[in-house]
Amino acid sequence: MxxxxxxxxxxxxxxxxxxxxxxxxxxxxxxxxxxxxxxxxxxxxxxxxxxxxxxxxxxxxxxxxxxxxxxxxxxxxxxxxxLGTDREVRVGLIGVGNLGLALLSYGGFARQGFRIVAAFDNDKRKVGSVKNNIEIFNVHELEEKIKVRAIDLAILAVPADAAQEIADRVVKAGISAILNFVPTRLVVPDDVKVHYVDLAIEIESLTYYLR
Amino acid sequence: MxxxxxxxxxxxxxxxxxxxxxxxxxxxxxxxxxxxxxxxxxxxxxxxxxxxxxxxxxxxxxxxxxxxxxxxxxxxxxxxxxLGTDREVRVGLIGVGNLGLALLSYGGFARQGFRIVAAFDNDKRKVGSVKNNIEIFNVHELEEKIKVRAIDLAILAVPADAAQEIADRVVKAGISAILNFVPTRLVVPDDVKVHYVDLAIEIESLTYYLR
DNA sequence: TAGATTGTTAATCGATTAACAATC
DNA sequence: TAGATTGTTAATCGATTAACAATC
Missing domain, CATH: 1.10.10.10 (Winged helix-like DNA-binding domain superfamily/Winged helix DNA-binding domain)
Known part of the structure; x- marks a missing residue:
């Protein structure tokens, strides 16, 4: 890379x-x-x-x-x-709640050459199922799947109180770029890049401009 | 306001x-x-x-x-x-595809005092149903519902080729703030504020930082 | 009073825009 | 060659940070 x-x-x-x-x-x-x-x-x-x-x-x-x-x-x-998008970028999605589910089905990623190759959740009812052709694994398998499936990039869509722990684990497993939808500032090594997408902040700051 | x-x-x-x-x-x-x-x-x-x-x-x-x-x-x-979030802000969601559906169920908005009071779609199978306690109306009723339900703010999650037309309509109906999830630059009057959330761009630019 | 921390001005830093020589 | 548009340097603009007097 x-x-x-x-x-x-x-x-x-x-x-x-x-x-x-x-x-x-x-x-x-x-x-x-x-x-x-x-x-x-x-x-x-x-x-x-x-x-x-x-x-x-x-x-x-x-x-x-x-x-x-x-x-x-x-x-x-x-x-x-x-940008590095001249080749397939392999993405892991952690957290298959409402937002995670939407991201799984979101066509925009695939259109730009991104491929979600694994999703993770800790809800037993979700684990093992397949959504939009993507398998949902138990979050215990996170490190193993990151390696085996050569995941480059992690999308975080977990509850706020789990975000830091998951970030630590993906970083330890070798991930260097995280797209974080959780409103939690992640503490990561300097060479790991985190992008924050904060929907609540977007809409709250927009409110300022209401006439 | x-x-x-x-x-x-x-x-x-x-x-x-x-x-x-x-x-x-x-x-x-x-x-x-x-x-x-x-x-x-x-x-x-x-x-x-x-x-x-x-x-x-x-x-x-x-x-x-x-x-x-x-x-x-x-x-x-x-x-x-x-910010103007000391009172309830009334939100209309246009487009109940994957992303729209996620936004309907997303708890973060309600937590900050936002209330989605109506959703709109043009798919007959969705119209009339209720998701997460929010009614889905036919998009034909957009202008009427904006008025009757006193909608302050619109969230756009429609296909790209419909975005400008919908933007024109909500602006005409008196909306002055739009949260736009569609990767289309909207042309609106100067006093209308649009915030763009572009998921594909977020992930693509993040790729640059992969080691 | 001494210590702490604000509010605000001045200095620095960085990003955007203008201008223009280079060159297709 | 004349016209167009890049690549790049210099000027401008705006945002961040440092510094410090005001004051609790």
Whole structure:
């Protein structure tokens, strides 16, 4: 597992997120057989400044052609390579409650090349069943399955009081990236990356803007 | 519906999000009968600088006592008032697919004082049924129910190609805040606030950090 | 009073945008 | 060549952090 070198500069997290957005726009363009796109067009579709688009890409190399723009298919391939989504990413989902269940059935992951290869729960009634073609294992088997199924990335959707313990276990089993839906700040080693998705905070802060 | 005045300065979106986080920490403190808290303690629990905590709060007034700190219950009440979550916020959920269904059953919203008062779908098999005590209406009734049920806020969880049309309709019906789970940039009037939650982007950008 | 911690201003840091030479 | 658009540097803008007087 490696990323295209960024020459030692540290890349802002926001740049990486925009890279993902570019990739999606480019995917749509490619499907419509558009051959090239300028930083201005790409920016417009996402509400971003064209200079920002160029600068984001420049962190990783020179992908455009002066006077022409960027070749859609080529740029998309480069970005996927940078993100590491040019190959299948294997995902484990821990916690098959309401949210976990939704994530199991969510089509958006598979569409971007992610594959949930195992789900885990501690509810005996769920363990052993199959949802959306994905087996649900007993959470006791977590470490073993992470190894055997070569899981790269964990999605946490467990109750708040179990989150830290599960995080410790997946990290110990070698996982270095966690998508955390639990509103608990996880304490993990520096080289483990956690992204937080906090639905309650999203809706609460939105309320501020109600007229 | 009103917010505590901020004296004309525009408040960064990030400040509002942190306010929500403070509120949650304070809620937990209150439950443990903690009486006061310093900006340092509050910051530590969220990985934030104490000066930032004080500055965030200072946008809205003076809530602390020099030499003492902040009174937990009092500060929490003030923040809830600022956010507008000191009263019930009435939510409509549009799109009862996998994700929508999960959001219907998601306990986190109710816990923060949000109440989903109606759900909508265009699938005849779903319309008329009740999930988690919430009725699912035909999407044709959207405008009418927004009015009759005094819906403040819409959650969008529809297919991508329907998102803009639905957004247009809810805005026309008077909604000014949308939580959008659909990976489509919505075009709305300036005074309508849209928050995007993009699960595919979250996981894709996380992949960059895999070792 | 002495110690602690706020509220706020100034300094720093980082990210976005503008500008323009390079070049297709 | 003329026109267009990149890649990149410099200018601007905004957000975070440090510092400290005010004050409980």
């Amino acid at each position: 490696f990323n295209i070198s960024s020459g030692g500069r540290k890349i802002p997290k926001a740049v990486i997120k925009r890279l993902s957005l570019y990739s999606r726009v480019l995917q749509a363009m490619e499907m419509r057989s558009v051959e090239k796109i300028s930083s201005m067009e790409l920016g417009e579709k996402l509400g971003l400044n064209p200079a920002q688009v160029r600068k984001d890409l420049a962190y990783f190399g020179q992908f455009g052609v002066r006077g022409v723009g960027y070749y859609v298919a080529e740029l998309r391939k480069s970005i996927k390579r940078i | 009103f917010n505590i005045s901020s004296g004309g300065r525009k408040i960064p979106k990030a400040v509002i999000k942190r306010l929500s986080l403070y509120s949650r920490v304070l809620q937990a403190m209150e439950m443990r009968s903690v009486e006061k808290i310093s900006s340092m303690e509050l910051g530590e629990k969220l990985g934030l600088n104490p000066a930032q905590v004080r500055k965030d709060l200072a946008y809205f007034g003076q809530f602390g006592v020099r030499g003492v700190g902040y009174y937990v219950a009092e500060l929490r009440k003030s923040i809830k008032r600022i």
